[in-house]
Amino acid sequence: MRKSIQAGVGLLALSAVAATPVAAQTATAWLHVRVEEVKQASKVSVNLPLSVVEAVLKASPELIERHGRIHLGREHARHGLKLADLRRVWKELAAVGDAELVTVESEDENVKVQRKGDLVLVLVEQKARSDKDGKKLKGAEQVRVEVPVSLVDALLSGEEDEANIEAAILELRKRRGDIVRVQDDDSHVRVWIDDQNAQAPAGK
Amino acid sequence: MLKLAIILGVPIAMLATVASLGVVVVDVREGGPDGSRIIVPVPLVFAQAALALAPIAAPADKLRLPHEAAEHMGLAREVIEALAAAPDGELVRVEERDEQVLITKEGRTLKVRVTGKRENVTVNVPLHLALEALPGADGRIRTAALAGALGSVRFTDLVEVHDGNDHVRVWVW
Numbered sequence: 001m002r003k004s005i006q007a008g009v010g011l012l013a014l015s016a017v018a019a020t021p022v023a024a025q026t027a028t029a030w031l032h033v034r035v036e037e038v039k040q041a042s043k044v045s046v047n048l049p050l051s052v053v054e055a056v057l058k059a060s061p062e063l064i065e066r067h068g069r070i071h072l073g074r075e076h077a078r079h080g081l082k083l084a085d086l087r088r089v090w091k092e093l094a095a096v097g098d099a100e101l102v103t104v105e106s107e108d109e110n111v112k113v114q115r116k117g118d119l120v121l122v123l124v125e126q127k128a129r130s131d132k133d134g135k136k137l138k139g140a141e142q143v144r145v146e147v148p149v150s151l152v153d154a155l156l157s158g159e160e161d162e163a164n165i166e167a168a169i170l171e172l173r174k175r176r177g178d179i180v181r182v183q184d185d186d187s188h189v190r191v192w193i194d195d196q197n198a199q200a201p202a203g204k
Numbered sequence: 205m206l207k208l209a210i211i212l213g214v215p216i217a218m219l220a221t222v223a224s225l226g227v228v229v230v231d232v233r234e235g236g237p238d239g240s241r242i243i244v245p246v247p248l249v250f251a252q253a254a255l256a257l258a259p260i261a262a263p264a265d266k267l268r269l270p271h272e273a274a275e276h277m278g279l280a281r282e283v284i285e286a287l288a289a290a291p292d293g294e295l296v297r298v299e300e301r302d303e304q305v306l307i308t309k310e311g312r313t314l315k316v317r318v319t320g321k322r323e324n325v326t327v328n329v330p331l332h333l334a335l336e337a338l339p340g341a342d343g344r345i346r347t348a349a350l351a352g353a354l355g356s357v358r359f360t361d362l363v364e365v366h367d368g369n370d371h372v373r374v375w376v377w
Contacts (some may be wrong), residue, residue, distance in 0.1 A: 028291050045297040055286035056279065197293025 029173045029193055036188045045199045054169045083161045090156055094149070120147040126184075139185025148175055225249050226358045227377045235369015248354055248376065255351035267345045274343030281338055288312055288331040313360075324366040330357045 031053055033046040093101065093115065101120075102113035109126045126141040154167035175193050182189040226248030233241045259267060269277070287309060295314075296307040306317045314329040336353035339345045354376070363374040 024293075030293065041301050043297070043299040045294070047293055047295055049286070049290035049293070051290050052283060052286040055282040058282065197291060199294070199297070 024197055027195070029176075029195060030197060031172075032190075032192050032194065032196075032199055034188075034190045034199060037186060038188075039186050047196075047198060050169065050173055050193070053172075054166075057165050057169065083156070083158070083163060087156045090152060094153075115149070118149045120149060120152060121145070122147070141182070141184035143183075144178075144181045146178055146180070151175065226355060229373075229375055229377055231371075231373045231375075233371040235371070239369065245377075248358075252351035252354055255347040255354070258347040264344075267347065269339050269343035269345070271343065274339060274341065277339055277341060277343070281335065284331055284335050284338070287314070288335075322368055324364075326361070326364040328361055328363075330360060333357050 029050045031048050031050055033044075035044045036042070093099075096115075098115055098117065100112065100114045102111065104111040107127070108129070109124060111125075112121070112123045114121050114123075122143070122145040124141075124143040126138075126143075128136060128140040129138040130136045148171065151168055151171045154171040155163050155165070157167050158164035172193060176195070178190065178192045180189065180191040228246045228248060228251055230244040230246070231241070232243075233239065268274075290309065292309050292311065294306065294308050296305065298305040302321050304317075304319045306315075306319075308315045308317075312331045314331060314334070316325075316327040316329070318325040333350075333353050333356075336346070336349045358376050361373065361375045363372070365372040
């Protein structure tokens with residue numbers, strides 16, 4: 001009788017553990033977005049399986065034409081953004097290897113674009129601003145974007161003025177880790193990919 | 205004796221048949237010592253019949269979404285289908301000082317929970333019901349398909365609201 005009770009309690013405990021929504025590893029890649037606003041004491045977490053992201057991208061006919069390709073039309077080309085040119089430049093850069101591609105230093109912000117190993121890093125540092133009396137108008141802000149080289153390769157694998165979104169998604173499925181981090185006085189934004197179906201309670 | 209058995213048996217058998225086909229139950233409980241309780245059971249067959257007959261009774265334009273909304277139905281369908289096929293997980297969590305919103309995918313159900321200081325709301329959306337409820341590309345709401353899908357959400361809690369001492373629950377039995 002006692003054994004039966006113990007077994008019952010054990011089973012109940014097991015079912016309770018199973019019902020607890022804890023982050024668990026899945027076979028699918030998940031895109032996570034976390035936004036924390038300190039002043040508002042607000043935290044927003046969004047977790048989407050990449051298959052859902054893919055469905056959204058594929059089903060946006062205005063943006064993406066058939067077969068998951070973005071068509072950059074004449075309108076973009078007129079403003080100097082021609083994908084064929086971008087593809088050519090990217091090919092040239094690939095041959096160079098690790099390098100600091102862009103550095104902009106100004107009173108307000110520093111921007112750095114560099115290729116480091118298999119990543120293209122974009123770092124933006126916005127300096128804190130204050131008025132004449134020294135009163136703080138805006139806090140410092142840091143943006144860090146990590147784009148895998150293979151992702152850019154995939155995106156540019158389309159033909160002429162088409163970006164290959166399908167191939168880019170396939171690359172994203174392989175990627176694990178941070179993609180974007182934005183940090184300023186008031187808010188933190190983090191976008192990353194992993195195999196977890198939820199975010200850790202601390203948001204780490 | 206046989207007459208009595210028939211008089212009692214026929215309605216009971218009819219009730220049992222209707223109940224076996226499913227019942228949508230709306231249960232409203234008011235808090236407080238004088239709070240009343242209202243339970244409205246609606247046989248699923250009635251709801252299904254009403255939905256199936258809706259196109260006859262309602263003008264066609266009332267059962268059609270505006271063009272601006274209808275053109276996004278393809279996207280909505282793709283997203284719901286992808287969600288249905290995706291593994292379970294926590295999709296959205298919003299934590300604010302006084303309120304928490306949680307949207308999770310559990311099996312083929314999307315669960316929305318809003319927890320406030322005074323009010324707690326739980327809505328369970330069966331994904332296949334959402335798919336059936338989605339109008340087609342022409343914006344037409346397919347009430348007959350929706351009626352058919354209702355039968356497959358039996359034994360599901362659809363909505364539960366706790367507001368102070370008041371409690372509302374809608375479920376399909």
